[in-house]
Amino acid sequence: MKKLLYPILLLFITGNLFYCQTNKPKGTPSVATTQEPVRSPEQARIDLDHSPVIPASQSIGYMQVEDGFAVQLVAAEPLVNTPVAMSVDDKGRMWVVEMQGYMPDTLATGEDQPTGKIVILTDRNNDGVADDRTVFLDSLVLPRAICLIEDGILVAEPTNLWYYEIRNDKPGKRTLVDPKYTEGGNVEHQPNGLLRAMDNWIYSANSTKRYRKQGDTWLIEKTHNRGQWGISQDNYGRLYYNDNSINLLGDYFMPGLGATNKNQRNVPGFSERIVTDNRVYPARPTPGVNRGYMKGVLDDSLRLTTFTAACGPVVYRGNLFGSDYAGNVFVAEPSANLIKRNRLAEQGYVTNGTQAYQGREFLSSRDERFRPVSLYNGPDGALYVVDMYRGIIQHKTYLTTYLKGQIARRDLTLPLSCGRIYKIVPKNKVVSRVTLPDKPEELVGLLSHPNGWVRDRAQQRLIDGKHTQVIPALRQLTKEISRPLPAIHAFWTLEGLGALSIDDVQAFAKQAAWPLRMQALGVLPALLSSSTYRTYLPVLEQLVAQNDTLAAPYVAFAANALRPFDKASADRLVLTIAQKYPDNRFVAGAVVSNLQDREEAFKQELTAALPNTDLAVYTQLNRVITGSRNARGNRDPQALARAFPKGAALFSSSCQTCHGADGNGIKALAPPLNQSQWVTGDKDKLIAIVLFGLTGPVDVNGHLYKAPEINGDMPGIGYNKELANEDIAQLLSFIRRSWRNNADRITTEEVASVRQRLKDRQKAFTVAELNGL
Template sequence: MKYCRSTVFFGALILLFSNCKPSYEEPQIALDSYKVEEGFELEVVASEPFLKAPVTIDFDDQGRIWVAQMPGYMNDMQGSDETAPVGSIDILEDLDNDGVVDHAKTFLDSLVMPRALAHVYGGLLYSEPPFLYFVEIKDDKPVNRVVVDSIYAVEGNPEHQPNGLMMNLDNWLYNAKSNFRYRRVKGVWKKEATTFRGQWGISHDNFGRLYFNDNSRQLLGDHVLPNVLVKNKYYSPKYGVNRMLTDDQRVYPVHATTVNRGYAKGVLNQDSILVKATAACAPLVYRGGAFPEAYDENVFVCIPEGNLIKRNLLTFTGDSTIAKQAYEGREFLTSTDEGFRPVNLNNGPDGSMYITDMHRGMIGHHAYLSPYLKKKVAVNKLDTLINFGRILRVKKVGQPHEAVRNFSEMNTKQLIALLKDKNGWVRDRAQQQLIYRNQKDAIEGLEELLEDGQNPIAQIHALYTLEGLDALSYDLLAKAARSGAADLTAHALVLLPPFVTKTNTDQTETLVTELLNKNNVTIDLYLSSIIGNLVAQDESRFLSVMEKLSTKYVNKPIFTEALVSGITGGEEDLQTAMASGNPKLAEAMATSATKRKEDKVNPIFARKSLVEDTRTSGAKMFYEICASCHGVNGQGIEGLAPPLMGSEHVANTERLGLIILHGLEGPITVKGEQYNLNLAMPGLIRNEDISNKDIADIISYVTNAFSDQPKRLKIDKIEELRQTKPKSGTEYTEQELLDYSKK
């Protein structure tokens, strides 16, 4: 009996301990319908029930995933729950360290459409429209929340509001669908104008150039570092920023696709397969260092409407970047699962590429849904595919799972060493850790790394870590500019102007001469961008350099933009003094001088708070439906839509009504310039939720805001225009519009 009692006792004890073990439940998701490029494997990192409509992620210093979720987005075709406080930011944990999420806890809940987040400055920066907030983190709880920007993302629909919050090498946070950048210096938040970029998602390469896209142009980018070409507020560059890096928009889904404008000619092929991108988003420059070398700085792009991820190859020259698709007729990652909706990509702490899969039937906003798509959605029951979400990981076959390093526990020496790591995520995080901690004891080690010519990428990180620590000097920058690496010289030149004074102009003249003699395109481009600043310091020393650069690159418009960007005034005097035979530069300087006199700044510096313009329903609808392509200031967005400001088509109210109702196909001429657009503009006639009064309100606002002839059409006239169909039965052409105006 004693033996039996002992057996029962120990059995009960074992059962008790087994029940006290932590539960590591990891949902199993089949990936049979997915195919990834040979040599890679796809894994599920997290899924429901931990996720419901994830839209973006970031990693904290421990390597944990933080995810913003939008379960209120498009739960039905009417977007009924869009303003419901059901969004959240959650922390995903892998407690058994096997690479798969097994626990989740909520950091913030009851949010309305949270759309961006970033781990910076020891806390969390996040957006809940219209606000941009920063909160400190204590025991995984938010404390001391402050408003960074009260108008970060105002008005408009969720598809077309600022997002991204990507920290670049220059210590500024950049956004897509925005013309502002942010940083915190000595506890004070700064907000500056920058070039307007993209729609959803933003990335950077090892040099610090930015990449973005929009629905129909799968890869856009800047040829130069941020803000280099917009220093002159009275000049607007066109050739160096916001450029289409490839004109190849073809996509190769592996099954028939349900897309919004599938009824339009050329959108689908005879097998109902998507031909070109219509909802491209979230480009990512791969910098993880764990893929084969051929994949370094490739750009991957999400194509959620085609259930695939595209791969692009970049080619860098001294003054431009060119992209081409890696494959013809196939993609890097495809799926026959129509619920696969990749909406964001991230480099991870382990070198893998992470995919945020919203896994939702409908991802297009209800404001744009066509009757064609509504019918398809109903037939395929895509509107019932809600409350799902996945985070997937792409890694090289055989890549071992490794525990992530805890950056918050590292000392200064360890962090400096990580600036040389092969993984760009690791380098970026080490840089920001040193800056956030204000590690002044790192300065000596950083200066030593800055001289390490064997690792030019690490040198750039060291330079900007010193910048973030307020430890730059003229001598240090001049020394960096003389280094053998042209990329480091370019960055040193960008940072140099504030340190140039009358006491060191002799040294600067010698430095400039040395750099000119290198005859390097990259160096010449960034020298061009600051030479105007130097001329302002001492015209007798540096005007001849401006003339040399102008003449040498007379046929390169980006150099003209760089030269004009550095000019801070006195354009007319400079034109008189210069003997350069560069008519393009003379024209650009004259334009800048005229705008300076009239105080007409580059629109990125003049953007008004949208809150001021929401007093009419027309303004609200314009921001929700039209501003995403035409711009909030009516200046248009290159490659997407022409300007409305001063357009003859806006001045003719009935013609404007036809365009709004029925749409526009093919090229259109505005103020003498022809615009060839990638996709036809869809008309609002197919949106059953938009009434004739709504159309009249939009016309009233547009004509008041962007023309000298404000006018409102009567409701019965709107109905008449609604019945005036174009010949094709779909969109009007410019010629048809002109013919109608002659009647």
């Protein structure tokens, strides 16, 4: 019910008074080497058997980084403690989320204590190293994300999303933005990221909500669920993310589109696999992974072979690394102590990527406690690395007996109070931070800066300050199409100021350059209203008439926003688009996004004009129609939750993220539970799967599920000895009676019997083993 090895992301600490020592001379940045030191077999064995805490300045020496680059220390303990996320403000200060309460030991003792903090780290003498720590907020329980906006800061502290006004670096008035920001899931499966994207909305990883501040009101809208830990955007505002076993996922389309049909579980063009190669190349043996005992997880040298904790992706948008690195996506893999580099290529609206190297990484470390969990662009063009610097990297719910043994063997539990932040820069290059000015006119000038971080902040500052006096300058900048990036930022700054006009949109929609047309099409649905739709309708109709294949999905997405004001025109647009591009799966997905609870009627209408039902549009329609029919036959979830309260809660925290709230499985994660013979069939087999997990391909009702369609391994929850047999019995009874399942209950005694019989088992089952029970 959970994937193999969840991103180490969060991690840990509760009030431990032991502090690691950095011994780093002030003002002398340490740098990583590019060649691995020669080590004898005996030293290699010692390294494997023992993983001591290494001072930050020395830990950098254990890193191998791409030739021509250097790693510099920005902050380390005791100045920073278990960092998991950060944001840099206009003064160059780092606002850091410290998740000190996560997994203090293998039992997570005291995890629910209010030990988390939001701290401000300041470099007062401008030597590139933080030397001052200010606690902005403390007494938080497992805080996980922040976002600076206007004169305040969003803070994600499960289950809530708060907005604090900032007054002289102290919290002022607190507003509850969303009491259910992290509803459901456990700490490894809850929303995070809070990325303020180019379209002026705030997006999260592992969430179906997006947020926007409008005056004193917070808007909350439905969006696509994206990834697990970490989220980033490219220069055109498209989003990128990943799951723990997947290198890189992302969207082909602008982020605010297509999440409008509750019956449509997967919309083509969103959550697409951008990089399919998931191999990793650690610099050291990495036996301390949750499934290290399984064949193929480690190679002959005990090194991890594929991602198991991919997280914190960032599209590099700085101006330091050079043109070869522009738009590359870097991905953290904390369980293998490395950072991967991926190159992307675009063809139309489709983006694909490849790993930059074979057999090596952009950065890898021989220090087992080096745990990069989040990566960021910085105001100086550097790549920033948040390192939790931790031994334990797996939550107790899924902590296998094997990994507990690894933790004990190499004494990985303590200390709990380390943490580092690094930045990666090219050697022999001057690195300087851009200071954002207060004058609005100068901020407009920074929309042309080569560093994407600077462009983003200039856009946000203009919107936050409501600087409407610069609207003429912004509009002029949108006309300078020979410089698309400044023009695009000016375009969205106008949108954020409520000043985007039909002329602005039409001008972009007519451009030959697809990135400019994309922005016009991406913003159209947000501009349609009872007073504007008549003006924008001709734009959509013209795009259809011009046979603009790239624009076709966007027109279909926009039709849904048009429908409340002009049903006839919206329906005509959708039908025309479907008939013109019936075998384009992206158009099909966009068409179906319009049709909530009208899919069957539309199929009948389309069939009259387009009788070939083997086309992509029918494939998408049939999938949604089948799912909708099944949902109508589902059992009452509220009644089931009352009957099995512990089971419903356990499903929400441990199973739902991968198998879906509707039990129909999730692409790239897990197969269906709804009407699965493994759920409704033999009780002992189901109990064994949930206790110890399942690995390898699995047939569910005639369909063979295997990677990459799903994750190849499902960890069990029986390794958690604190999880009562009664709770597991309720969970299994809940899923055996949920949705369209109608199997009998599982008792506490039945769980206890299987658990006792298999008490010595330490690995997941294969299908063959289950069939032999």
